[in-house]
Amino acid sequence: MKNYKIRLQYDGTRYDGWQKQGNTKNTIQGKLEEVCSRMLGEAVEIHGSGRTDAGVHAAGQVANFKSERAMKPEEMLRYLNAYLPQDIAVLSVEEAPERFHSRLLATSKEYRYRVWNSPIPNVFERRFVYQDARSFSTEAMQKAAAYCLGEHDFQSFSSVKRSKKSTVRTLRHLDVERMGDEIRFTLEGNGFLYNMVRILVGTLLEVGEGRRQPESIPWIFEQKNREVAGFTAPPQGLTLMQVHYKV
Amino acid sequence: MKNYKIRLQYDGTRYDGWQKQGNTKNTIQGKLEEVCSRMLGEAVEIHGSGRTDAGVHAAGQVANFKSERAMKPEEMLRYLNAYLPQDIAVLSVEEAPERFHSRLLATSKEYRYRVWNSPIPNVFERRFVYQDARSFSTEAMQKAAAYCLGEHDFQSFSSVKRSKKSTVRTLRHLDVERMGDEIRFTLEGNGFLYNMVRILVGTLLEVGEGRRQPESIPWIFEQKNREVAGFTAPPQGLTLMQVHYKV
Numbered sequence: 001m002k003n004y005k006i007r008l009q010y011d012g013t014r015y016d017g018w019q020k021q022g023n024t025k026n027t028i029q030g031k032l033e034e035v036c037s038r039m040l041g042e043a044v045e046i047h048g049s050g051r052t053d054a055g056v057h058a059a060g061q062v063a064n065f066k067s068e069r070a071m072k073p074e075e076m077l078r079y080l081n082a083y084l085p086q087d088i089a090v091l092s093v094e095e096a097p098e099r100f101h102s103r104l105l106a107t108s109k110e111y112r113y114r115v116w117n118s119p120i121p122n123v124f125e126r127r128f129v130y131q132d133a134r135s136f137s138t139e140a141m142q143k144a145a146a147y148c149l150g151e152h153d154f155q156s157f158s159s160v161k162r163s164k165k166s167t168v169r170t171l172r173h174l175d176v177e178r179m180g181d182e183i184r185f186t187l188e189g190n191g192f193l194y195n196m197v198r199i200l201v202g203t204l205l206e207v208g209e210g211r212r213q214p215e216s217i218p219w220i221f222e223q224k225n226r227e228v229a230g231f232t233a234p235p236q237g238l239t240l241m242q243v244h245y246k247v
Numbered sequence: 248m249k250n251y252k253i254r255l256q257y258d259g260t261r262y263d264g265w266q267k268q269g270n271t272k273n274t275i276q277g278k279l280e281e282v283c284s285r286m287l288g289e290a291v292e293i294h295g296s297g298r299t300d301a302g303v304h305a306a307g308q309v310a311n312f313k314s315e316r317a318m319k320p321e322e323m324l325r326y327l328n329a330y331l332p333q334d335i336a337v338l339s340v341e342e343a344p345e346r347f348h349s350r351l352l353a354t355s356k357e358y359r360y361r362v363w364n365s366p367i368p369n370v371f372e373r374r375f376v377y378q379d380a381r382s383f384s385t386e387a388m389q390k391a392a393a394y395c396l397g398e399h400d401f402q403s404f405s406s407v408k409r410s411k412k413s414t415v416r417t418l419r420h421l422d423v424e425r426m427g428d429e430i431r432f433t434l435e436g437n438g439f440l441y442n443m444v445r446i447l448v449g450t451l452l453e454v455g456e457g458r459r460q461p462e463s464i465p466w467i468f469e470q471k472n473r474e475v476a477g478f479t480a481p482p483q484g485l486t487l488m489q490v491h492y493k494v
Contacts, residue, residue: 011370059371081368089368121328121336123258124306128371 136208383455450477
């Protein structure tokens with residue numbers, strides 16, 4: 001049995017997210033499984049490093065799949081890019097150790113969230129940014145971001161229903177930069193709960209707008225209640241940039 | 248009568264080009280006239296600096312229109328960006344002298360043509376690049392480009408049927424650069440014939456591929472025959488960058 005690791009990019013605009021759900025074939029995972037199964041002449045199951053929501057993009061998603069068939073990685077790369085839709089591209093294919101698992105062995109992930117902050121719409125990047133022309137204080141957002149770093153129970157910043165699973169995660173970076181008319185959030189952590197990046201960004205934007213104080217962040221953590229955090233920033237601004245593994 | 252000058256951007260992917268034709272409402276000019284007419288409560292005619300073909304984009308198209316109604320340019324800017332589709336954006340609106348005409352007074356135009364030259368497809372820029380994974384010699388294309396500079400009869404590089412109008416134009420820049428996996432052509436000249444940029448780029452790509460010699464360019468000019476030049480590079484790689492006027 002061979003184990004293949006792939007890195008891929010996608011424009012998530014027209015998909016119902018990464019994960020196959022019931023009959024929904026319109027997912028990244030579904031498209032990949034369809035083309036991989038055809039390529040290998042057997043039913044292939046793709047494991048992603050994590051789900052991305054409907055409308056979210058990836059510049060460096062990682063997945064793996066196992067197959068009885070030996071096929072050259074370069075040949076797979078060519079086949080996949082020839083038959084996948086034009087909004088999904090495979091960057092690399094390599095043979096991985098049998099025990100490699102893209103989700104279980106991921107040590108950290110990096111996300112980027114882009115806000116186009118101008119009264120003039122951005123026609124070229126519009127699928128990859130959230131457009132909001134209001135005034136935001138970068139300084140206030142940076143101050144609030146500092147309170148989010150480190151190990152916390154992120155329950156308040158997640159849409160997951162209360163469950164027995166731990167909601168403690170470690171956020172190593174949450175950078176807020178203004179680059180011309182763009183506000184760019186870069187997040188890196190050991191794991192992210194459902195909607196966590198989008199709720200963190202939504203909350204920071206409310207701080208930037210002046211509707212919340214940076215100092216209110218510790219209180220939000222303490223409440224362990226989704227209701228007290230900010231809005232869920234829309235999906236199109238979010239891109240999964242990289243997934244890291246122990247070497 | 249007031250004369251307004253506007254600068255605008257558009258993603259031309261889903262349009263039948265700039266110019267209204269018969270009943271075709273699906274043009275940039277058509278959309279603009281529709282929204283401007285509604286805004287001003289009178290039939291507005293938009294004059295563009297020039298047509299762009301179906302699928303071609305603009306980062307800095309210029310147009311003008313006249314109106315009896317006095318409306319603040321800032322108000323127009325807000326109105327237009329609120330009501331235009333999300334793939335058309337107005338960058339600026341200003342009152343211009345009565346005699347300003349976006350097409351007749353343009354002194355030069357700048358176009359960019361982008362080729363994505365990699366076996367790995369580009370999912371994020373795919374609407375704005377022509378994807379071709381073959382090997383191209385940048386050096387050969389640069390050599391051929393040098394033969395195109397200056398004043399020439401560009402008849403061979405145009406899809407226009409033979410007519411009495413002059414096909415002599417002056418090309419001031421034709422830069423060919425490789426930037427990572429992208430080959431970028433930047434052209435500036437005092438005017439461009441129908442399909443001229445795309446046929447120039449198509450011909451240079453055939454030189455880059457080794458199917459033509461750079462030294463064959465003067466011969467192509469001499470023939471004054473579209474048949475002897477290269478293919479018409481596809482529209483999606485082309486963007487009208489800027490239009491210049493005498494100040």
